[in-house]
Amino acid sequence: xxxxxxxxxxxxxxxxxHNRHPRNFGRLADANRVAEGHNPLCGDNVTVYLKLEGxxxxxxxxxxxxxxxxxxxxxxxxxxxxxxxxxxxxxxxxSFHAMxxxxxxAPEDLGKLEVLSGVKEFPVRVxxxxxxxxxxxxALLGKHEAATTE
Amino acid sequence: MSAxxxxxxxxxxxxxxxxxxxxxxPILAQTVRGKPLAYxxxxxxxxxPLAVIEAERRYYLEYxxxxxxxxxxxxxxxxxxxxxxxxxxxxxxxxxxxxxIVFVRGTTEAINLVxxxxxxxxxxxxxxxxxxxxxxxxxxxxxxxxxxxxxTVLKVAPINDAGELMFEEFLRLLGPRxxxxxxxxxSNALGTVNPARAIVEAAHExxxxxxxxxAQAAAHGPVDVQALDCDFYALSGxxxxxxxxxxxxxxxxxxxxxxxxxxxxxxxxxxxxxxxTEYNVLPHKFEAGTPxxxxxxxxxxxxxxxxxxxLEAIAAHEAELLRHATEEARRIPGMRLVGTARDKAAxxxxxxxxxxxxxxxxxxxxxxxxxxxxxxxxMPVMTRFGIPGTARASFAVYNTHAEVDALMAAIRKAQxxxxx
Ligand SMILES: Cc1ncc(COP(=O)(O)O)c(C=O)c1O
Numbered sequence: 001x002x003x004x005x006x007x008x009x010x011x012x013x014x015x016x017x018h019n020r021h022p023r024n025f026g027r028l029a030d031a032n033r034v035a036e037g038h039n040p041l042c043g044d045n046v047t048v049y050l051k052l053e054g055x056x057x058x059x060x061x062x063x064x065x066x067x068x069x070x071x072x073x074x075x076x077x078x079x080x081x082x083x084x085x086x087x088x089x090x091x092x093x094x095s096f097h098a099m100x101x102x103x104x105x106a107p108e109d110l111g112k113l114e115v116l117s118g119v120k121e122f123p124v125r126v127x128x129x130x131x132x133x134x135x136x137x138x139a140l141l142g143k144h145e146a147a148t149t150e
Numbered sequence: 151m152s153a154x155x156x157x158x159x160x161x162x163x164x165x166x167x168x169x170x171x172x173x174x175x176p177i178l179a180q181t182v183r184g185k186p187l188a189y190x191x192x193x194x195x196x197x198x199p200l201a202v203i204e205a206e207r208r209y210y211l212e213y214x215x216x217x218x219x220x221x222x223x224x225x226x227x228x229x230x231x232x233x234x235x236x237x238x239x240x241x242x243x244x245x246x247x248x249x250x251i252v253f254v255r256g257t258t259e260a261i262n263l264v265x266x267x268x269x270x271x272x273x274x275x276x277x278x279x280x281x282x283x284x285x286x287x288x289x290x291x292x293x294x295x296x297x298x299x300x301x302t303v304l305k306v307a308p309i310n311d312a313g314e315l316m317f318e319e320f321l322r323l324l325g326p327r328x329x330x331x332x333x334x335x336x337s338n339a340l341g342t343v344n345p346a347r348a349i350v351e352a353a354h355e356x357x358x359x360x361x362x363x364x365a366q367a368a369a370h371g372p373v374d375v376q377a378l379d380c381d382f383y384a385l386s387g388x389x390x391x392x393x394x395x396x397x398x399x400x401x402x403x404x405x406x407x408x409x410x411x412x413x414x415x416x417x418x419x420x421x422x423x424x425x426x427t428e429y430n431v432l433p434h435k436f437e438a439g440t441p442x443x444x445x446x447x448x449x450x451x452x453x454x455x456x457x458x459x460x461l462e463a464i465a466a467h468e469a470e471l472l473r474h475a476t477e478e479a480r481r482i483p484g485m486r487l488v489g490t491a492r493d494k495a496a497x498x499x500x501x502x503x504x505x506x507x508x509x510x511x512x513x514x515x516x517x518x519x520x521x522x523x524x525x526x527x528x529m530p531v532m533t534r535f536g537i538p539g540t541a542r543a544s545f546a547v548y549n550t551h552a553e554v555d556a557l558m559a560a561i562r563k564a565q566x567x568x569x570x
Contacts, residue, residue, distance in 0.1 A: 042508045043525040043538045067506035
């Protein structure tokens, strides 16, 4: 088994790129939903800002401190959900979650988000990838307590 | 040699044969992800030597029985072994009396015991407890809970950029309302060795008792509670080559005697009626219910094991590993040590420029190098340095120069991988 091979599966170029240059990074001044997420294991924090308009995610931004996996996941997520209807976003969350935790589902077409599928081989890192999504989910529900990965 | 406390004479320690030691720890001889394991997460928990595993096994195979209650032979054997372990701990800490040794689950439980028994019975609203910023959460949260129950207040002594306690500031916090000083003997996040003797002296001058959190200190150099003159000392067996689920609270006899029990049940009583219960004598007053008998016997075996090698020799070996690691780390551009105290245990906390500690941990793991990444249950320390966490390598008696070199090679690989 080539370990570097596994590592390359986890850390794909796209992930490095989104880690170095996260998209939609920062505060969203006219957000009408905000949620915070926290990973107690490593101390990572993420805040997701949403502007919901007519049942769609009209705009999204995030900020926080995290590892390459969580930063890239948040960045890719923000690109994937921007402009989409809320139901589609929730469905995407479920499919994304299934892709990285569930062995038995045939992955749907998740587009660019599929670069994170390598996380499945690194169980302790799954929470890094899902934290931004749990936080987004809470923002959509209008929940105020911080999302955690526990 | 790391001066775990001031009384350690700088004896010429006999060199330790690390390969012989490693043979006692079969778990180390494995490959992880195709690479030889370099286990450098000893501050989280140490591996267990065969002697400890054997001692637990023998208990279950040959004389498993409850203690302090049976008239039959097995119970007597189990009781003897359990109490023999207490005597071993007494000797290990150089406590005056065996009944000053209370068995608990670990450091966390020891500190909670002091907070709930001593603290709740002695302290009043506005009374102050002085901690340092270096504390593990388990020496913070029990005092916060106590504060909610009794109205006591926490005062926190700061640390400097090297991660050392600012002693003058600490002294300034000792005031007319100070009732307890509770500090780490050695910091788990940075490796800083606190000047425990000086802390105790300053506190005692003002009539204030001192609790030392010895979780990180006990395995890495001699501890002498009489020389330190501390009032309480807490430690965890599992960081000392012993099983999990067993630890020790040392307390001066006068203090323990004056403290009410904190848990009620079997073994901690002398007589019970529905009108009145008379408590058992020390230390049984604080050991309600069937304890971790196998773990306690394992702890005794671990202390025998450590004594066989010699704590001076262990301290010297670890100091040499730390010296080598520190020197190598300084050669790596983009690697910054967090915690550079002059007096330091064998813990290397670091950050790599542009690479999150969690990613460092994963890449090192793929090279067989086991370290810890994160805040190490010491979030205030991380906040002090303005970082979310560090990567931390921590050394023990069985670690080698070659493992330090494997760590450094893996760090260079992580940097290359991240294009740094
Ligand atoms: C300094 C310090 N205090 C307390 C603890 C808590 O020890 P335990 O989890 O064994 O109760 C630790 C362990 O991580 C520690 O390093």
